[in-house]
Amino acid sequence: MAAAGKLLRHQPEQHMESRLAPTPRSLADVDLRSRDIIGRGWGKLERFVFRHKRFDGEWSDEVTRDVYTIGEAVNVLPYDPALDAVVLIEQFRTCGLVWGEATWLFEAVAGVREKDEEPEDVARREALEEAGCELRTLHPVATAWSSPGGYGERAHLFVGAASLEGVGGIHGLAHEHEDIRAVAVPLAEAYAATQDGRVRDAKTIVLVQWLMLNKSQIG
Template sequence: MTDSPSLNAPFTVDDVEVMSREYLYEGFFRLDKVTLRHRQFEGGWSGEVVREVHHRHDAVGVLLYDPEQDKVVLVEQIRAGALNDAHTPWKLECVAGLVDKDESLEDVARREALEEAGCEVGDLILLHTYYPSPGACDERVTLFCGLIDSGGLGGVHGLDEEHEDIRVHVLPFVQVWELLGAGRLDNAMCLIGLHWLAAERASLRARR
């Protein structure tokens, strides 16, 4: 039986040579064409590898949870990446937004909760930082759980200058879990956040 290789990263950024970078398009996001070569696991260097990389700002997501009422706040809006979805391009999601260079991650979470859901956030709990699609995109997402009072929340929110039309849903956790099981919550933030919440929900409610 062969021993499993070490899970410590064997290479670093010093083991990649970026030979050229061409900007193909720049609009709301940017698309780069990158030519590179890299060291290989069995020794030596690869040949030239050409990849297109979707370049975008890092993002923050926040799963809004009311432990007193055991309710989750989700937002619904149209998503351009889901226009060919057989069910609907309107997606139920966690509150989220892009990071401005002069903001802390916590400030982004609180700002987006207010803009997208009209919601003031109390405690923020850091869950994970992750790459949602590292094969093609350089974005990193930091995900929080924000503890809130869901009383009075709802309606339609968003910034006109960003063409946002966002509907707020305040739902019992049990119903949200059923939506997840039915495949209605089909984005990474919801899946990661709600599986974390399912494991931690009892301890969060005990903090009341």
């Protein structure tokens, strides 16, 4: 975003492109001046000072950005094709305290990938720990940055086929301070919740909407 009163350089495109193609880039297009850890807690806060190649081929001015990283995330939405139902988990999240809100959120199952652990193994482990369900097959949806402006988390998104008969109740690991309520609901109800504000978590909205479009692939 430009500072108030300052115009951006503007070079209009001459035509609409038929295919969305990324600009070829590599680390050679980034001049990293420094990288320092400026805070530690559950994750780490790093400060990067850098320049990068602009779209006009010139180097940018020196930029300073802070990035917070906990780890590499894995998110999975368990789905029962026979019931046409999903399981969502409800738990308290700290994010709302920033805005003075109490945020107990409905989400897909989520966990952090450990060193040398495959994302699929994390999905299966977390589905059992957080929702009490065993996944049969996993369907990759995307690998995406959660909030690339200042958060270093890369997330692996899956939908997992499972039987949700009898799934629900309170779950979580006490030593990780987890207090999780698992709720099985019809997929149509989960989708309605993404539309009316009951589901306010971005990754969960993506997974539910993907499943609405692709549920015939899940078996």
